Amino acid sequence: MKLFIAALGTETNTFSPIPTGRTAFLDDLYVETEASRRSAHWFVGPLRVWRALGEAAGYAVVESLAAFAPPGGPTRQDVWEDLRDRVLADLRAAGPVDMVLFDLHGAMIAEAQDDCEGELVAAAREIVGPSVTIGVELDLHCHLTDRIVGACDVLLTYKEYPHIDVDDRARDLFRLCDDARAGRTRPTIAVADCRMLAVWRTPNQPTRGFVDRMSAAEKRDGILSLSLAHGFPWADIPDVGAKVVAVTDGDPDLARRTAEALARELWEMREATTDRLLTLDEAVRVALAPEAGVTVLADVSDNAGAGSASDSTFLLRALVEAGATACAIGSFWDPVAVRLCREAGPGARLSLRIGGKTGPMSGDPVDLTVRVLGLRSDAVQTYGNGKQPMGDCALVEAGGLHILLNALRTQVFHPEAFEQFGVHLNDYATVFVKSAQHFNAAFAPRADRIHYVAVPGSANPDFARLHLPRAARPLWPIVADPFRDPA
Ligand SMILES: [Zn+2]
Known part of the structure; x- marks a missing residue:
């Protein structure tokens, strides 16, 4: 059995004055192969986890690029295409694989690409075909697009902000994808759009309780994984905003109902989860x-x-x-x-x-x-x-x-x-x-x-005043009720 792994991330703030070119990656994290053995960078954590679990389970592990740039403005198009093409070339060179696991950010925007991660995972799907299991771990500050969800079998995000669970979620993803590869489960993904721009600090109530309930619900029959993708508000792109992801075992209706229920719960908490900020x-x-x-x-x-x-x-x-x-x-x-x-x-x-x-x-x-x-x-x-x-x-x-x-x-x-x-x-x-x-x-x-x-x-963090003309639907708190009010 063969497992292919790669890590690629940055978080793009379309209002940032900082250009993101090649040096931003070279200075922070850029290891062309085997970063799991060479780098102590925190973003490499999932690769270390997947190599250890993969080898223990009898996989031959093929490790591609690990690259991360500090959050900034859109990544230069030529730099993005080079990073993308390196990963895809390594995947082609690996020959037939049984499982692909990606450690991505989910809010990476290039000059001519709003959805870098979606483009990467869709291209990987083209290479490996429909029967190979693809799993994706994202930072919870991601933009969830139909393309990335449609191109993978399992997608989950960190649950904690601060992100203290990066490696834990990597373990979850390995287990979920290994089960799917072996035919023990048939993951199906549903996404509910919360239409919200906000910051949720997970140590603080009531967000703490929400995350704990979400984790507890993962143990219920048929539910494989639940994530709240907080979104990254400072990005003027169509898919900006929070979304809930539910992955169930072959039950699309349960996935949809569960995601929608969590999205409703989050909406009801909106005033209580709004920060009191000092001037x-x-x-x-x-x-x-x-x-x-x-x-x-x-x-x-x-x-x-x-x-x-x-x-x-x-x-x-x-x-x-x-x-x-x-x-x-x-x-x-x-x-x-x-x-x-x-x-x-x-x-x-x-x-x-x-x-x-x-x-x-x-x-x-x-x-x-x-x-x-x-x-x-x-x-x-x-x-x-x-x-x-x-x-x-x-x-x-x-x-x-x-x-x-x-x-x-x-x-x-x-x-x-x-x-x-x-x-x-x-x-x-x-x-x-x-x-x-x-x-x-x-x-x-x-x-x-x-x-x-x-x-x-x-x-x-004055989200009501964010200028997001490209957002494809109304978003709270720019409007009071995004399911009723026009933008
Ligand atoms: Zn984050």
Whole structure:
């Protein structure tokens, strides 16, 4: 038996000022074969799982490309076609296979392709024919299209945000697809369109209960897998928006009813799951009058993990002007500032222009006299069961404010982004992280409280004001009732 596996992902924010070319993949994750044996990157987790389970079950494992770029603007068309064609060429070269498993993001858009993953999986289906089992694991921030659903046998998404279950879902997918390949099940997929734009933080109620009920329902007769594809709101394409996926064992009616029931349940929860976000002024007040312990504030609008530049200065400027101390803030994607700090050396004082370089959503640069507290080369931070590169980093201090700078655009996933410099999270009263939710997994156990802050940015969470003229149907909260109101 032969198992073919590949991993390919990025998350495209069509409002992002960051072009996505080849270097974005080369810098983050690009391994042409056997990444499961060569890379500690978190996105490779499913390949590691599938290789281990596949070999244990007697499959010969053929491993193709593993590539991931930090979220940004649409991927260059030539880069996308090269990535796609490498995977398809490897699949053809593998000869007859029994099972194909894809680790994809699901929100990758190229300049001339809204549905990269759908195109890839449909092309793979053409190559292997209708009888070979194809399984797809997606990030829950995906756009579900008819094409990708129609081209595979089993499709599931992560259930958790932060994505702490990437490898668990890979195990689920292997089992479901191995059962289908062996003829023990006949998976059928139904999708319910929620017509919603939102962020659901799965540790928080009532979303926690929804995910737990969904997981419990998977154990019922006939239901093989259930997923809530949260969608990725910052993408002006026809399939933007949340959808529920149900996979049943040969029962399309059960799949449809189950997906629709979950979509209705999610709709009923819409007010209770809407975030209370702090304004910039409220966030500064928290920093000026800190409560006991450590308060973590997330700048969700400048989250590199949603395609933002991660160099916006709205909060930094306000904190400097207010004279906030005992604060840390980061990480600013600013390779020039990192370079200047490296040249100046540890302990040096220098004038530094920080952030505000990428576009209007980054604000203006902030000029400060800083002291270089520390420098790191090719730093990494932990994310889930893997690692995320940060590039060269510097921690600088100005007036009691510690500012983290890095050269490879990424969000803050873990306190070690700061603590690699010998500081401790408890040294600070308030810590501002440029991240929407992934930081939560490693910060929440050590934070006394967490707030989310909305300032200007390429991933501003005011979904009612998102300009999505290409969305193919009305979406809440742009309209109050998308099943009744026109767009
Ligand atoms: Zn995601």
